[in-house]
Amino acid sequence: MKNKRHPGLFAIPYVLWIAFFVILPILLIVWYSFTNTNQHLTLQNYHTFFANGTFLRMSLNSFWYAFLITLATLLISYPAAYFLTKLKKQQFWLLLIILPTWINLLLKAYAFIGILGRQGLVNQFLQLFGLGPVNMLFTNFGFLLVATYIEIPFMILPIYNAIVAIDPALIQASEDLGASKWQTFRFVLWPLSRAGVESGIQAIFIPSLSLFMLTRLIGGNRVITLGTAIEEYFMTTMNWNMGATIGVILIVMMILVMLLTGNKPAHGRRMHHE
Amino acid sequence: MKRLMIAVGAILLACLTLWGASLKLTESSVASGGKRLIIYNWGDYIDPALIKKFEKKTGYQVIYQTFDSNEAMYTKINQGGTAYDLTIPSDYMVTKMRRGKLLRPLALQRIPNRKYLGHDFLHKSFDVKNAYSLPYFWGTLGIVYNDRLVKPGSIKTWDDLWQRRFRHNILLVDSARDMIGMSLASMHYSMNTTNALQLHLAKAKLDQLGPNIKAIISDELKMYMIQNEAAVGVTWSGEAAEMLSNNRHLHYVLPKPYSNLWFDNFVIPKTAKNLAGAYAFINFMLNPKNAAQNAAYVGYASPVQAAWQHLPQAVRRDRSFYPTQKMVKKLMVFKDLPPKMVQKYNDLFLEFKMYAR
Incomplete structure (x- = not known):
């Protein structure tokens, strides 16, 4: 086994890939964020961000909406994933859940415009019962609805995988030993499926922080997140440095979320060692 | 080990081929030579039949590429590596590009058809001598309303938008300069x-x-x-023209006291390779018949005054799309503001969007 002597060789393509397409771009963003339009080093961009109430409010907004989207998806997805594991043709149902992700996001957004609009399907249905047109487009509710719909598959899949991996004997044992349904869920099912929930949360919360297309198409720019600001700084005012600063702050926020949600087992292990 | 070497070799080979191919591609688009004309214009902003006609008439092969904002176009040309022979920036962007030394002065004697352009549309503040640009289309910012939801004639000024009866019923266009500008105009600033x-x-x-x-x-x-979906929308005249042709309940108003007058203009960037072709194309598009055909297709107003007689009377007589000279005089052209001011406009607009409730 000659390969054993050069295990590093296999890594070369991946290392190159990571260096050029992950590390370098992030370094570039960080560099931009610490310079001004004349390429002088400065902290001004960060000062602007933290001294300006608008940006802080926008960050809070982003966090709040990302939180709501994640919460709504979790509440819908966890039971769905659980019942999925009880079904007979699981692969078929899974396929149905994955199917919408094959359709382009923009198309889905436009489809929702048709559904939620003043003369859309929902309002036509309501009018059958004599209910006047309800305004759903360009509302917070509409925005949350569409964002949740789009994210659901990304939450169901990891949770389903986690629950499927649980040995059914454990659940049976819990029930046999007299645990109530709630206790079984709380002390057996939930801890064992937690890894799936965590990766689902990461997969949804983090991209939701910087949504900007949906905020305009469905939210009508009445929901403003940091993504909107980044788009504006790069595309309209051409102040790439400030845009990069917001980008860096988003990255930091995302790292915080990762730290808060992930790696619980590792903590446990470390405790044993110490 | 051998397999690994083969794999690495294959990756390297693939990279090399792709690199070579991309080099070849840029080379062919850069070295456009004599017979190719690369035009960089806004999306859906020309009658494609005219391009065919131009190709047939002159033998040039037109490569038509599009952008969706002045800023995107500026960034691309500024970064180099492109070979556009002709592009169409808006008024303030002409100034910005000229300041950035991205434009080539126009040899006006090579564009005889410029004589068809209306006098009201020349010598504007963004290029007083028309040394770098000639107008392609012009238009205004105004109000579109739906006569099923709004009484016709009841909207005359910008201030009318602030009435309570339009509660939750107005769509605004997402452009800082235009929306802050609208508010400024309503206060006579x-x-x-x-x-x-x-x-x-x-x-x-x-x-x-x-x-x-x-x-x-x-x-x-x-x-x-x-x-x-809404009773009222604030948008540009050409967009409005397209809406009107799709829904007969819609109408366009040019509100008082005044509004923005904008121009999109032919310019030849420094990167141009095919000057003769660029001049031929500008000349071709300023031909009154072609200009009329283009205006009929695109829906914006043509600065080629001699073309107006070729337009349907209903269009030509429509004062909201072809305002009288007196009205045009009142309209205000955007100036290129220093980056700090542009930022200020945009920051204020972003703040407005955040708290708009």
């Missing part, structure tokens, strides 16, 4: 103001419009107005 107090007053007034606003969007505005 200059739409090019750099006065901090006036800007803040304009933003405060825009904030009061908040409850009336249904959404602040861009291209989708057209679709929503056609689908009767």
Whole structure:
């Protein structure tokens, strides 16, 4: 086994890939964020961000909406994933859940415009019962609805995988030993499926922080997140440095979320060692 | 080990081939030689039949590429590596590009058809001598309303938008300069103001419009107005023309006291390789018959005054799309503001969008 002597060789393509397409771009963003339009080093961009109430409010907004989207998806997805594991043709149902992700996001957004609009399907249905047109487009509710719909598959899949991996004997044992349904869920099912929930949360919360297309198409720019600001700084005012600063702050926020949600087992292990 | 070497070799080979191919591609698009003309224009902003006609007439092969914002176009040309022979920036962007030394002065004697251009559309503040640009289309910022939801003739001024009856029924176009400009115009301030107090007053007034606003969007505005989603929309004249042709309940108003007059203009960037072709194309498009055909297709107003007689009378007589000379004189062209001011306009607008309730 000659390969054993050069295990590093296999890594070369991946290392190159990571260096050029992950590390370098992030370094570039960080560099931009610490310079001004004349390429002088400065902290001004960060000062602007933290001294300006608008940006802080926008960050809070982003966090709040990302939180709501994640919460709504979790509440819908966890039971769905659980019942999925009880079904007979699981692969078929899974396929149905994955199917919408094959359709382009923009198309889905436009489809929702048709559904939620003043003369859309929902309002036509309501009018059958004599209910006047309800305004759903360009509302917070509409925005949350569409964002949740789009994210659901990304939450169901990891949770389903986690629950499927649980040995059914454990659940049976819990029930046999007299645990109530709630206790079984709380002390057996939930801890064992937690890894799936965590990766689902990461997969949804983090991209939701910087949504900007949906905020305009469905939210009508009445929901403003940091993504909107980044788009504006790069595309309209051409102040790439400030845009990069917001980008860096988003990255930091995302790292915080990762730290808060992930790696619980590792903590446990470390405790044993110490 | 051998397999690994083969794999690495294959990756390297693939990279090399792709690199070579991309090099070859850029080379062929850069070295456009004599017979190719690369035009960089806004999307859906020319009658494709005219390109065919031009190709047939002159033998040039036209490569037509599109952009969706002045800024995107500026960035691309500024970064180099492109070989556009002709592009169409808006008024303030002409100034910005000229300052950035991205434009080539026009040899006006090579464009004899410029004589067909109306005098009102030449010598504007962004290029007083027309040394770098000639107008392609012009238009205004105005109000579209739906006569099923708004009494015709009841909207005359910008201030009318602030009435309570439009609660949650107005769509605005997502453009800082235009929306702050609208608020400024409604208070009789200059739409090019750099006065901090006036800007803040304009933003405060825009904030009061908040409850009336249904959404602040861009291209989708057209679709929503056609689908009767809102009673009123603030948008550009050419967009309005397209809406009107799709929904007969829609009407366009040029509000008082005044509004923005904008121009999109032919310019030849420094990167141009095929000058003869670029001049031939400008000349071709300024031919009154071609200009009329283009205006009929695109829906914006043509600065080629001699072309107007070729337009249907209903279009030519429509004072909201072809305002009288007196009205045009009142309209205000955007100036290129220093980056700090542009930022200020955009920051105020972003703040307005955040708190608009």
